[in-house]
Structure formats: C-alpha cells, structure tokens
Amino acid sequence: xxxxxxxxxxxxxxxxxxxxxxxxSTATSLSEPLPGLPESTPVAASxxxxxxxxxxxxxxxxxxxxxxxxxASIRLRVQSGSRVETDDTAGMAxxxxxxxxxxxSQRSAVKFAMDIEDLGGEFSANATRESVTYSADVLKGSVSxxxxxxxxxxxxxxxxxxxxxxxxxxAFQAELDARLSNVTVVLSEALHAAAFYxxxxxxxxxxxxxxxxxxxxxxxxVAAYHGAGNIVLAGAGVSHAELVSAATASLGSAPAASGxxxxxxxxxxxxxxxxxxxxGTHVGIAFAGAASGDAQKAAVYGVLATLIEAEGVxxxxxxxxxxxxxxxxxxxxxxxxxxxxxxxxxGISAGVDAxxxxxxxxxxxxxxxxxxxxxxxxxxxxASGxxxSSxxxxxxxxxxxxxxxxxxxxxxxxxxxxxxxxxxxxMPHLDQIMAKLA
Numbered sequence: 029x030x031x032x033x034x035x036x037x038x039x040x041x042x043x044x045x046x047x048x049x050x051x052x053s054t055a056t057s058l059s060e061p062l063p064g065l066p067e068s069t070p071v072a073a074s075x076x077x078x079x080x081x082x083x084x085x086x087x088x089x090x091x092x093x094x095x096x097x098x099x100a101s102i103r104l105r106v107q108s109g110s111r112v113e114t115d116d117t118a119g120m121a122x123x124x125x126x127x128x129x130x131x132x133s134q135r136s137a138v139k140f141a142m143d144i145e146d147l148g149g150e151f152s153a154n155a156t157r158e159s160v161t162y163s164a165d166v167l168k169g170s171v172s173x174x175x176x177x178x179x180x181x182x183x184x185x186x187x188x189x190x191x192x193x194x195x196x197x198x199a200f201q202a203e204l205d206a207r208l209s210n211v212t213v214v215l216s217e218a219l220h221a222a223a224f225y226x227x228x229x230x231x232x233x234x235x236x237x238x239x240x241x242x243x244x245x246x247x248x249x250v251a252a253y254h255g256a257g258n259i260v261l262a263g264a265g266v267s268h269a270e271l272v273s274a275a276t277a278s279l280g281s282a283p284a285a286s287g288x289x290x291x292x293x294x295x296x297x298x299x300x301x302x303x304x305x306x307x308g309t310h311v312g313i314a315f316a317g318a319a320s321g322d323a324q325k326a327a328v329y330g331v332l333a334t335l336i337e338a339e340g341v342x343x344x345x346x347x348x349x350x351x352x353x354x355x356x357x358x359x360x361x362x363x364x365x366x367x368x369x370x371x372x373x374x375g376i377s378a379g380v381d382a383x384x385x386x387x388x389x390x391x392x393x394x395x396x397x398x399x400x401x402x403x404x405x406x407x408x409x410x411a412s413g414x415x416x417s418s419x420x421x422x423x424x425x426x427x428x429x430x431x432x433x434x435x436x437x438x439x440x441x442x443x444x445x446x447x448x449x450x451x452x453x454x455m456p457h458l459d460q461i462m463a464k465l466a
Contacts, residue, residue, distance in 0.1 A: 119238025255285025314355030
C-alpha cells in the first residue's frame with residue numbers, strides 16, 4: 029500500500045490483454061506514489077465483505093465474495109514474485125506476466141486471443157515482489173470459462189526457445205528499459221535494497237535484466253512454483269459454490285509446488301546512493317512499517333502518513349506478508365529535503381492536536397471510501413490475503429495521538445533505509461541522517 033496507506037499505488041507491471049496494450053510511463057512525478065510498491069486493495073469501507081474460503085484436496089485455496097451485480101472479477105494468484113528469483117532466474121516474474129495468454133498445449137496464441145475476444149471482458153497479468161497474478165473481469169455467466177483460461181495460462185503455457193527469445197528481447201526489454209529510465213522506479217528499487225538487503229528476498233529488484241532466461245529455465249520455474257500450494261483463486265461477484273466447482277475442474281489436479289519458499293525478510297535499514305546527472309536530488313527515507321495482515325498497525329501508519337502529507341511531505345506505506353515499510357520522499361536540494369522530512373516526523377512525535385488528528389482520520393477513511401465498490405479491488409484483496417481496508421478504516425477511529433506519536437518516535441530511534449538519486453553534493457550520508465533523527 030502507498031501514500032495514505034490504502035491509496036492505489038504505482039504500477040506493478042500490469043499487462044492488459046490484446047485490446048489494451050502495456051502501458052509504461054517514464055515521466056512519473058514525485059508528487060505521485062512511487063512505482064514498484066504493492067498495490068492497495070481497498071474494499072467495502074462501510075463493512076467487511078463476507079468472504080467464504082475452501083481449500084481443495086490438493087491445496088489450492090478458493091476465496092470468494094458474492095457481490096451483487098452482473099459482472100465478476102477473478103484473480104488467480106501464484107505466490108512467487110521477484111522475491112524468490114535467483115541470479116539465474118532474475119526477471120522471471122515480470123517475464124511470466126508478459127508471457128501470459130499465449131501458447132499452451134491446448135491452443136496457439138492466436139486461438140487464445142480469439143477465445144478471449146469471444147468471451148469478452150478484460151484479461152491481464154501482473155507481477156509484484158510477492159506474486160504473479162492472472163486476472164479476468166467478465167460477465168457472471170462466463171466465470172467457469174474465465175477460470176479455465178486463467179488456469180490454462182498459469183499452468184500449461186508452453187515455452188519454446190523462439191517464443192521466449194521474442195518476448196524477452198521484445199516487449200519485456202522495452203518495458204524494462206522504460207521502467208529503469210524512470211527515476212521514481214529507480215528510487216523505489218533502491219529503497220527496497222536499502223531496507224531489506226539488496227541480495228535477499230524483498231530487497232531484490234522487481235525489474236531485472238532477464239537475458240539469462242531461456243525456455244528450459246522458464247519451464248523449470250513454472251513447474252516448481254506454479255503448483256497447488258502456491259495458488260489462490262479469488263472471485264468477487266460470484267457464488268462460492270460456482271467458483272469452487274470451476275476451481276475443481278480447472279485446478280483440482282494441479283501438482284504440488286516444489287520451489288523453495290521465499291526467505292523471510294526483516295527490515296534492516298541501510299543506504300543506497302546513485303550518483304547521476306540530474307537537477308537536484310531525489311530522496312527517500314523509509315522505516316519499518318506494518319505487515320499486510322496487521323490491520324491495527326496499518327491504521328496507525330495510515331494516520332501517520334496522512335499527517336505527514338498534511339505537512340506537505342509525500343509519504344508512503346508498503347506492506348508485505350511478514351513486514352513493511354513506511355516513509356517519505358521528495359526532490360530538490362538534498363540537504364533541505366532531508367531536513368524537511370526529519371522536521372516533519374519530529375514535529376508529529378512531539379505532539380498531535382485533536383483537530384489535526386481528526387482531519388487525518390477523516391482523510392484516510394475518505395480515501396478508502398473513494399475506492400469502495402470495486403469488484404476488481406475486492407478480488408485482489410481476497411487473493412492476496414491482506415487485511416481488508418474496511419478493517420483498517422474501522423480501526424482508524426481508535427487511533428490515538430499517543431499511538432501516532434509512538435510510531436513516529438520509534439521511527440526516529442531506528443536505523444532507516446535511505447535512497448538517493450542525482451547530485452550527491454549536499455546529500456547527507458546515513459550516519460548523518462541518523463544523527464539528525466536522534
């Protein structure tokens with residue numbers, strides 16, 4: 029999650045199928061959320077969505093919420109992502125998102141495209157640090173067919189040497205070049221490397237060179253990670269019985285996953301400095317935050333981030349399964365940017381008046397409510413298993429000034445992750461920033 033904890037964040041490399049081409053922006057402003065952080069998944073701010081869960085005999089989990097309406101959103105989430113990549117499989121998660129809905133043992137890429145067009149709706153794939161997710165938004169009457177297509181591309185894609193080379197050196201490389209020319213992507217990658225170690229799990233880059241991938245390595249990765257124990261099928265706007273039936277037919281015989289589980293990450297803090305010719309310096313400072321399932325802590329950091337932004341400093345919250353990070357970012361004269369961030373955090377740690385706290389809570393809840401009602405968001409939330417934002421919204425009212433002050437003080441007393449890009453002339457080093465925070 030980013031910005032006021034639950035605001036939709038920067039792009040996680042979503043590939044829209046066929047009609048909507050891959051969208052890449054190389055001019056994201058630092059007034060916008062940082063790319064490469066987990067997407068927020070707000071759901072029902074006025075009450076929690078009633079979700080049902082079934083685990084198939086082979087370990088596939090099926091989660092659904094039967095919302096009213098004529099459409100359904102389906103998500104097939106494979107727990108993997110860039111955090112399980114090795115030097116030999118770098119770039120795999122993003123590559124697999126690019127390779128979705130193409131050749132399988134049952135149909136060619138052309139036939140796949142035609143069948144999706146006939147079915148209607150919207151199909152896409154995206155990769156994050158924690159997963160590769162295949163998505164479909166269709167009419168309710170097409171749920172079973174949509175699940176079949178998602179399962180087919182996730183489990184039965186065929187990777188011939190020439191198709192891997194075409195994707196890897198074509199669309200994949202074009203997007204990678206665009207991403208890595210975007211300073212906010214570079215800053216986000218550097219923050220993760222500083223926060224979690226650059227060679228470990230969450231600290232590994234989301235956007236990597238994939239020149240080492242070939243048909244054998246891609247096929248082996250899919251065989252290892254796209255297995256039953258790593259798969260969640262989630263649906264919003266579909267009856268649970270229907271989704272379980274579709275899952276049983278399309279995923280019930282999926283073999284077990286054999287790939288090594290992701291190494292747990294802990295926030296350790298550190299520094300990444302990237303010297304480059306630029307007007308000023310882009311700076312991010314992050315601290316340990318809330319894990320995705322900790323709604324109470326997420327509410328506190330959500331209110332804290334909102335208070336920070338009320339002071340004119342951009343803030344973010346990124347949540348992952350076992351940990352998270354929150355922080356601030358901006359650009360300009362590096363020393364002045366850092367001083368503004370430190371002053372803002374210290375000001376909140378010293379005290380928060382009731383009026384400002386109430387406004388921050390209201391703003392956070394309004395942000396959540398503004399994203400309410402989306403089947404796509406609900407399905408994504410169910411698939412990820414993150415604490416529903418309706419729960420976070422409900423807990424926001426209970427956040428006290430003492431809670432926010434305590435979180436700010438904890439950040440000030442900790443070792444932060446610092447990333448900077450541009451001129452290093454006035455950029456303080458980590459030890460100097462820690463001295464300012466003390």
